[in-house]
Amino acid sequence: MNQTIIDAINERRTLTFFYHGERRVVEPHCYGEDTKGHDALRAYQLGGKGWRFFHVRDMEGGLSLGSVFPRARPDYKRNDEMMDRIYAQL
Template sequence: MSVTDIHCLLVRAIKERRYVSFNYQSLDRVVVCALLGLTNEGNLAVRAYQIEGKTDSGRTPVWRNFLLSEMNEVSLGERYSCISLPGYFPSDTSFSRIDASL
């Protein structure tokens, strides 16, 4: 799947409020995507709240930016209606461009 395809899928996930599962750095993850765009470093990334799966730190839930270029096996999950996202700031200053957000 290309970065463009992943970008389109994540825009859809944000608009439709769907969980996303993928493999990142050889670890399977399930997240709620909150913000998608271009980081200040010039990388396409998604700001997401990881609710399931493995992490390097061993903790979930956790906020994290994921680079689209490093995401594999990306798929949409079920829709969610009400979920708490503590610590979410829609005006994330680590992004220079926002393509989609909750």
């Protein structure tokens, strides 16, 4: 488990990282183990990209915490069906 991701969810703070060579800024909503046994993050990517599913093993350049976001996105659904085990969620 990655404590930085858990802290970001618990504190409702954006995360910044590189994924497949691109810088991503996201509002993290759900972190856990996906149905294939990989740690994964469900997050809303800022900049018009919308909902994304990220495998933690592919996140590069470290994770940095950013600003606080006010609440979960209105279309967010708790208990993500893509997760077998949830470590943290809004």
